[in-house]
Amino acid sequence: MSEDQITFAGCPTPSIRLGVGTWAWGDKATWGMGGYDADFTEDTIRDAWEVSLDAGISLFDTAEVYGGGRSERIIGRLIAEDPTRRHQLVIATKFMPSPWKLNVRTALLSAARASRDRLGVETIDLYQIHGPISLRSHAAMADALAAAHQEGLIRAAGVSNYSNREMGAIHSELAARGMALASNQIEYSLLRRRPESTGLLAACRRLGVVPLAYSPIGQGRLTGKYSVSNPPPGKRNFSGHPMEQVDRIVGELQRIGEEHGRTPSQVALNWIIAKGAVPIPGAKNAEQATENAGALGWQLDGPEIAALDQIGLEGQRKLQHRIWQHG
Numbered sequence: 001m002s003e004d005q006i007t008f009a010g011c012p013t014p015s016i017r018l019g020v021g022t023w024a025w026g027d028k029a030t031w032g033m034g035g036y037d038a039d040f041t042e043d044t045i046r047d048a049w050e051v052s053l054d055a056g057i058s059l060f061d062t063a064e065v066y067g068g069g070r071s072e073r074i075i076g077r078l079i080a081e082d083p084t085r086r087h088q089l090v091i092a093t094k095f096m097p098s099p100w101k102l103n104v105r106t107a108l109l110s111a112a113r114a115s116r117d118r119l120g121v122e123t124i125d126l127y128q129i130h131g132p133i134s135l136r137s138h139a140a141m142a143d144a145l146a147a148a149h150q151e152g153l154i155r156a157a158g159v160s161n162y163s164n165r166e167m168g169a170i171h172s173e174l175a176a177r178g179m180a181l182a183s184n185q186i187e188y189s190l191l192r193r194r195p196e197s198t199g200l201l202a203a204c205r206r207l208g209v210v211p212l213a214y215s216p217i218g219q220g221r222l223t224g225k226y227s228v229s230n231p232p233p234g235k236r237n238f239s240g241h242p243m244e245q246v247d248r249i250v251g252e253l254q255r256i257g258e259e260h261g262r263t264p265s266q267v268a269l270n271w272i273i274a275k276g277a278v279p280i281p282g283a284k285n286a287e288q289a290t291e292n293a294g295a296l297g298w299q300l301d302g303p304e305i306a307a308l309d310q311i312g313l314e315g316q317r318k319l320q321h322r323i324w325q326h327g
């Protein structure tokens, strides 16, 4: 898949190759805002936002559960500060389909209205089901998404953490209602190559579903600033790899990066882009946003991609538990 051809079905947007994840924005438990990370404030978030927009990045990913709605509210304030930029934005948020929400249509519609209000937008560009944890059928979920689309609440529909089988099922149910499945947001990085080995990435390509890669720099562990002797703070335990294993990958990212004058994060993100997925790295400040934007505008060559393939890890099978961590 050429990186210039990625657009969301149903969402009239410019092509998207890289986005920004905003789980950390307003979150204390995992990311330390108002907690262990004293340098992380709404001002540093504004800097990250502006740097990203200036670099031509338009996709911002949030969720109703991030910071209990704070992430969406912060984005709403940033949009309100300069409404002239709304047209260049693709705002993606998520519905948490908790099993106790038995009337999923009513729950989704009211959640979408609340997210829209927190974001201060007329229509949510991409609305994603956070994970396949609902007790209701794919048909019921597709009905709810179609109703939200009909009401003008959402432009395009996506899912997250869906397997091949689950993605195929919701894709068919949406198609039966005249809607496309725009995206499947999955954990995909050099710490979790499972979406390749399970055929999920290939299935996305076949169905025209954009794979959005979350935790693409391993929750900060692939940036080179953490190591065995300096592990990351907070609960950054996706895929649970010992830092010794992570350090080996960082070493290879550093080696390849030196050839291009790039950092480990930029190489890790460029590898994902080369695989046809859209990484959505989190950024807490201008420095991180600038560095992450530097994943664009250059390309790893075939032998470098193969060397990274060789050293990348398969990662965990089950993801459901992490949806409950509100990632």
Ligand SMILES: NC(=O)c1ccc[n+]([C@@H]2O[C@H](COP(=O)([O-])OP(=O)(O)OC[C@H]3O[C@@H](n4cnc5c(N)ncnc54)[C@H](OP(=O)(O)O)[C@@H]3O)[C@@H](O)[C@H]2O)c1
Pocket: 020, 021, 022, 023, 024, 031, 037, 061, 062, 130, 160, 161, 185, 186, 213, 214, 215, 216, 217, 218, 219, 220, 221, 223, 225, 232, 265, 280, 281, 282, 283, 284, 287, 288, 289, 291, 292, 322, 323, 326, 327
């Ligand atoms: N759908 C889901 O179930 C799900 C699950 C998880 C995440 N997501 C989405 O994916 C997004 C990204 O994933 P993530 O935030 O878990 O992990 P990530 O993008 O792999 O890592 C982000 C963290 O790494 C550090 N960082 C970022 N850029 C850096 C740089 N250039 N140099 C040094 N450190 C840097 C920052 O934390 P420190 O500065 O504190 O180290 C930042 O918060 C989330 O924000 C969210 O939107 C979705």
